[in-house]
Amino acid sequence: MQHRIAAILFGTILAMSPFLIISGNASHGGVQVADEEALLRDISLPSGESISVVFSSRTGGFWVDADCGGDCRDLVLTVSDGVSENTATITDNAVVKGQLVEGVAWLNLSNTGSDSLNIDIQASLPELNSLGNADSSSTRDSAVQVNSFLSTSNLAETFAAKTTRGGIHDPSATWINATFNGLDSMYWLIDANVSDILELSLLHSSADVELRLLSGDDGNQILASLSSQSNSSSSTAPQRVWKTTTNNHTWLEATTTTASSSFSARLAAHESIDNWPATGEVNDVQELHEESATFYGLLSTGDEDVIMVNASGPHLWKFTTSSTTALDVNISAMVDGIWVPFLTFQGLQSDSAHNSDSSIWTPEATALLKVSISSLSEETGIWSFDVMRTTFGDLDNSTDANGAIPMNIDSAMENWDFIELKEGVSHTGWLSLPTYDGADTYLLNLEGWEESRYRIKLLLTADNTRIIAELIEMDWSSRTIISNSSTIIDDGIEGVTTLEVGEGTHLLRIRSVELMNGEGNWTWGDVNINPIPWTIEISSIQSEEGIEPWFEAEGFVSQASTGLLYFLGFLMLTPIIWVIWTNRIYSRRAAQLAGDKERLKTLRKMIAEGQVKQAISDLKLSLRTIAALDWEEGVETWGEANIRHRTVAVDLAVWKLAPEFSIKGGVPVLFGVHILKGTWQVAAVRFEVSAGEHWEVISTEPRFLSRGDEVFLDTLSEGSRTFLKVELEGNGTGLEVSMSGLVENKPVAAKHTGSLRLEEE
Missing domain, CATH: 2.60.40.1230 (Gamma-adaptin ear (GAE) domain)
Structure with missing residues (x-):
């Protein structure tokens, strides 16, 4: 009944994956689609339960080796194809070998004991989509069928498939499951061009086996080799190598000295390095839109990849590298326009899987980070570089607060930040001790009248660190402290202080006790020194109202009144200017008329000539003009x-x-x-x-x-x-x-x- 259910399910989702698992209460749970390498590991099989792995099989030999932690006597392991059933021989492990025909096949596991079993399986199964004996030849004949091997061009997927056991590998690589059947060697001709990248992995073998990548028409050039001297263990980590092809004819050779031995391997053929994602150029700056980013690349012998990262401001950076080969990594920072070496580490100094973790602090004047990556070996390799930035800004900003006391009130207003005084509102920040950031200073603004008084309350919270917060009443005219009050956190986590001040602008300072006392004996940027987080709540109440002024002029009122005074002054001077100007005109006119005696006779003559309007107009002008002359001179000007x-x-x-x-x-x-x-x-x-x-x-x-x-x-x-x-x-x-x-x-x-x-x- 169980096989019939499996066959129905297999028919509906076969196109999705080569393997299907059907379970009762086993830890894999229900029906799952899985990859063989992950599927056959860490199987938890409770007492009395069973599990079946269903797959589509090609005709060929198989081998299964189950490890139960040293005792498999309660395990029943069978492999069947509907024609025959093969039952495992039980020793410390459960081992079964045999032949399968084309069609649906089952790998069945049952726990007949009273205790749960934890099972790891290594196997070589002739799964439908894998390559096997039928795809190989017994000699290196370039006329045989070329075998295509799958791969992914997305390096991110390759590194996402990384596990502690599996290492860095391409999850799309083609499976090779083969059994020698009396042959001592098999060959697969690989469909690859010159400079393509081949990734070869040896996962499991039932006996000694050697895999070699060969190049050339006759396969006489050995590119790489992997070997197992005996039956591999289920806990054995896969062997893996990356190599660049040198000829249009590349072969995979498998040899053994043990008849009927089986092995399981994977091979991926990647296109040439030019088609891989670029890892960065010197003039191609990467922007960190988030606080972290991951970069990938592939290195051939003598290559160097460069990453440029926008790194403005003081930050803590953590770098994590993973690679298939040992790397030489150099990190420099552009500080004030100059490249400064910051960090050098090599894959030889990392663990055996070529993983490294390093951290640095960058100064405030940092603009860019440059990461240079090169290979320390002659092997082709791929790498990933994780960049994580941590910003220790103050008051929800990415920048650090000014720590000094301002020189004067104008400088304070321009370069220091105000902090809100409101009960129940929290403000947070950091003292970045590794960079000797030992103080944060803020302005407190209290608006009132002359003789107004306020009581400020400050609650400081920190995590068992030596930190002090101080309220300061300032006299800015002499830059002296009128009064101050502080609270220190040494063994506890909270401190409270109050201070009564007058109206105006005053200070709040948060400082590290260690740096204040000169106890900072670490080097700048020491990543082993932790920044101090702080939280404050600050509020104020008015204790004395003070004397209300008759008129509290705003700045714009003062400016407007000054302008108005100038305007009114000009208006008041205008009549004087007009009088002086007109008198000057009249004086000049009078001087002209003084030479023209008997003015009335002249006007009568103008009337006689018909110039009546002109005569009337001249008379009006003369009335004012002649008055400017001496009296007797004026009388003479008019006439007798x-x-x-x-x-x-x-x-x-x-x-x-x-x-x-x-x-x-x-x-x-x-x-x-x-x-x-x-x-x-x-x-x-x-x-x-x-x-x-x-x-x-x-x-x-x-x-x-x-x-x-x-x-x-x-x-x-x-x-x-x-x-x-x-x-x-x-x-x-x-x-x-x-x-x-x-x-x-x-x-x-x-x-x-x-x-x-x-x-x-």
């Missing part, structure tokens, strides 16, 4: 006045103007006044009628406040000169002019005794 009245304190003058100077249809006159003494306040000039209705002032130029026949001139200082054009409206026949005001708070007045007839030209 129609009315002139002078007292000790004031000098008055009136000129009649042509009707064309009227803007509103009134009677235009020109009035001028020169204050000779004192300052006239509330000064006013009155235009009185000699006969008829009162005059009414309807317009002045420049504009002054007027009411009825009065024009109010406000305050006239001593020495001032004022000219204005006045338009009068009314039916009067004469004009009398008077002026009044206050001088030193006393009323004063001046009036011309005569009358001016306005209808006269």
